[in-house]
Amino acid sequence: MPNHAKSRINDFVIKLANVNGTGSASANTLLMKAIFRMGIPVTGKNFFPSNIQGLPTWYEIRVSRNGYLARSGSVDIMVAMNQQTYSQDLDEVSPGGTLIYDSTWPRESVISRPDIAIVGIPLARMCNERFKSARVRILMKNMAYVGALAALVDIELKVIEKLVREMFASKKALIESNMEAIALGYDYANEHFACPLPTRLKRLNKTAGHIMIDGNTAAALGCVYAGATVGAWYPITPSTSLMDAFRAFCEEYRKDANTGERNFCVVQAEDELAAIGIVLGAAWNGARAFTPTSGPGLSLMSEFIGFAYFAEVPAVLFDVQRVGPSTGMPTRTQQGDILAAAYASHGDTRHVVLFPGDPRECFELSVAAFDLADRLQTPVIVLSDLDIGMNDWMCREFEWDPAYRPDRGKVLNPKTVARLRGRFHRYVDPDGDGIAPRTIPGGHPKGSYFVRGSGHNRYGEYTEDSNEYVEVVDRLKRKWATAAKLVPEPAIRRTRKPASWGIVSVGSCNSAVNEAIDRLAAKGIHVNYCRIRAFPFSSKVTRFLDRHDYVFVVEQNRDAQLKSLLMVETTYPADRMHSILSYGGLPMDYRCVVEAIEETYLEGVAA
Amino acid sequence: MTSIVKPRIVHHGLSRNRLGLTIRDYEGGMSTLCAGCGHDSVTAAIIQALFELAVPPHRVAKMSGIGCSSKTPAYFLGASHSFNAVHGRMPSIATGAAAANRELYLLGVSGDGDSLSIGLGQFAHAVRRNIDMLYIIENNGVYGLTKGQFSASADIGTAAKRGEVNEQPPIDPVQLTMALGGTFVARSFSGDKDQLVPLIKAGMRHEGFAMIDVLSPCVTFNDHEASTKSYQYTREHSHEVMHTDFVPPMPGIRVAYEEGEVVPITMHDGSRLLLRKVSDDYDPHSRGAAIEYIRTHQRKGEIVTGLLFVDESEPDMHGINSTTGMPLNELGFRSLCPGKRRLASLQRRYR
Secondary structure, three states: OOOOOOOEEOEEEEEEEEEOOOOHHHHHHHHHHHHHHOOOOEEEEEEOOOOOOOOEEEEEEEEEOOOOOOEOOOOOEEEEOOHHHHHHHHHHOOOOOEEEEEOOOOOOOOOOOOOOEEEEEOHHHHHHHHOOOHHHHHHHHHHHHHHHHHHHHOOOHHHHHHHHHHHOOOOOHHHHHHHHHHHHHHHHHHHHOOOOOOEEOOOOOOOOOEEEEEHHHHHHHHHHHHOOOEEEEOOOOOOHHHHHHHHHHHHHHOEOOOOOOEOOEEEEOOOHHHHHHHHHHHHHOOOOEEEEEOHHHHHHHHHHHHHHHHHOOOEEEEEEEOOOOOOOOOOOOOOOOHHHHHOOOOOOOOOEEEOOOOHHHHHHHHHHHHHHHHHHOOEEEEEEEHHHHHOEEEEEOOOOOOOOOOOOOOEOOHHHHHHOOOOOOOOOOOOOOOOOOEOOOOOOHHHOOEEEOOOEOOOOOEEOOHHHHHHHHHHHHHHHHHHHHHOOOOEEEOOOOOOOEEEEEEHHHHHHHHHHHHHHHHOOOOEEEEEEOEEOOOHHHHHHHHOOOEEEEEEOOOOOHHHHHHHHHOOOOHHHEEEEEOOOOOOOEHHHHHHHHHHHHHHHHHO | OEOOOOOOOOOOOOOOOOOOOOHHHHEOOOOOOOOOOHHHHHHHHHHHHHHHHOOOHHHEEEEEOOOHHHHHHHHEOOOOEEEEOOOOOHHHHHHHHHHHOOOOEEEEEEEHHHHHHHOHHHHHHHHHHOOOEEEEEEEOOEEOOOOOEEOOOOOOOOEOOOOOEOOOOOOOHHHHHHHOOOOEEEEEEOOOHHHHHHHHHHHHHOOOEEEEEEEOOOOOOOOOOOOOOOHHHHHHHEEEEEEEEEEOOOOOOOOOOOOOOEEEEEOOOOOEEEEEEOOOOOOOOOHHHHHHHHHHHHHOOOEEEEEEEEOOOOOOHHHHHOEOOOOHHHOOHHHOOOHHHHHHHHHHHHO
16 A cells, blocks of 8 residues: 555544445444544534435544534545445545545556555455345445544544444444444454554544534423423424434423323424414413424415514524525535525514524523523524534533523513503513513413404504504514624634734634634734624624724625625625625535635735 | 404393303404404304303413404404414414413314415314314305405305306315314304304313314305305205204203203213204214215205214324323423433433
């Protein structure tokens, strides 16, 4: 084997090219987790098709001693397990890299590149000789490449074995066979190649206090911790696993062990129009209710979202964004629903939107979403995306404050209603913050009111009177100003050097932006960074903009939707905002941020 | 213009129910529908039924979609909570309300446009989930607020006011609900309060989805000679196959009835329905036979009314879900949040 590889300890990318439906996902997760348990920061991105079996799928593992979690654009080790994509996978390997393939069927003529090392391992042959059933042979081939990689990049076998034991805790018979398959690959690599490669791992201590979790699971956990009792959804990729996780957690923590009774109710709706209706019906009745969806579902929910804005019914929505429009590329990521979420529905409506930047924030902001929805009596949309929602991210362990109590907002309990002098009026604003106290149906005879989407006056009565309508929508505008004071503040990162340039971004762009800032600093280009975490924009966002001469708006859609929102909602001049856009459906690569800013910098220097 | 508040006059002689309330306590605002609208008679029947049932008004949540019928919750039970949803989406609001508070009485009022066209999907799934509610369809075969287009319940051959004849087959909410597994299916006529009031009472007490299709003529757009949903046509062609009397739970009191003539049904709360067969050949317990009977008579242009099918044994949504007995909206936060220690321990699986 020619040794082209540069020495890259704990800083490289392994990409695995597989066929979907062959069981590669568990092998790839195993690899990533083993690296994580060796104390080395790692991240995994799954690029999968909208298909059950037979189409190409890739898994990209980035190992980064510096803790960078974004895509880097390079592939140092390619595990090419899919003949359909050999040539594409071969092309993607960075110079000096390594390609591993199944040499049961030698492909020297097809797979050759002078600047990389080709490692052939007869994975299928070894598994066919060792295992009997056809299905097991296919599955074990995956474990065999895990073993080969363990030898090639020096993953600790005892870590792998422990993970295998945990994975198959309920199916002990499988532990031995999986370990055998791992040994096949491990031994073959050790016998035939100089192991480990210069590109390899070395135990660190940088993952303590961290977990590897996906954002949908984290958001579901947030719903459980926030005390949500009603969930309604229509299955849609990439949000489905959120409700799956919610149900699983509830089965664990919300079910009476003796009676089997559940203190939650999940309804699989007939469509998204019904899902949001169920949420509104439950929230009107005082339960914390939510619905996970994605762009197409958000479109279907739009009429009811506007209704809830005007009738002032709390609701929590999770839009795990995918590529659109229409069915688009359902298994690819994007931030294409920013405007659709902010202004969903007809008429004068606008909505609170939260932008989690990683799974930990999915957990925290889902709790915040319920508090805000209750406090502001309005829909709150948590805008996640497929990258955060479905990929495992390394993040700090979640914490819980035992003193937390839900902020149910201005809800008059039956006793308070009973003591009211005069009648209860639903839409009267006693405190000047635009928020009118509400009651819960069934509580007290004096607390009854009529929820209407159609024109209503401050008393909740039907009206077609212009002045009465205007009075209500103007109060809703005051409530919007209150919202801007209550929503989560942006995360601001300042450089140590004076900087007149800033970056503004949201959500899953965060890792790419953070890495880009470091790399730009190394080149002498210093920028500050404001990661917006909520709409409406708080005063801190506008202050950040105003303090910078020039702002790069980094986002993952074609039409610069965040920039558009900033143009509409702030007074910052549009000609001082420069868009950096990534919208191909793959998680953002930090290099596009570096290149765009560097180019602008050099233009400035040249001028 | 705001809604019209009805002057509240309580005569001393008005009878009071178990709660000490008069029928006035079950009324709402003044109707703004056309004079003679069938829907106003349904409103009156609802008021009568809920007064007689002595349901505390604030324990009722009335819901509707969009359309003339969906305006009516403003005209009854003024002391109840109410939700006027978007077009065709009342069933999902009801589903959420039922999920959050299983002890609330849910009363939905909809129309043939709201339930059989734009909201057919939601209607079907509310039946399928057996949401514990009474769902009244005020069925007049036309769109009133948009001035007289045919609805999906218009019969073949019926004519619009301007003469256009409907050629498409109707969707019959009764047969549809039965086919979807509905557990309480009735049809009545807005002009027959004696039949309608006991049906509403029974529907309110039924544990599960109770649907009453009420033929409720539109005096403005569909009450002419060539219409099959006019007052005259409905009077002449409808016939009751099963008369229902509703007997609230009264310990110690026996209701006398002659064996064979009357079929008693005991409901979950101890109320009893006494079904009196008007037609000998009708069986309200056989879904298949009931559908066949209704279809056969429909072909002859006859409208079969009464409590057409009832099954008290099927679990509602919460029964299927094994939801805890206490309404979910009353559960304390402590019983819902797994807490700090559990969060620490559950995260071990993500290492």
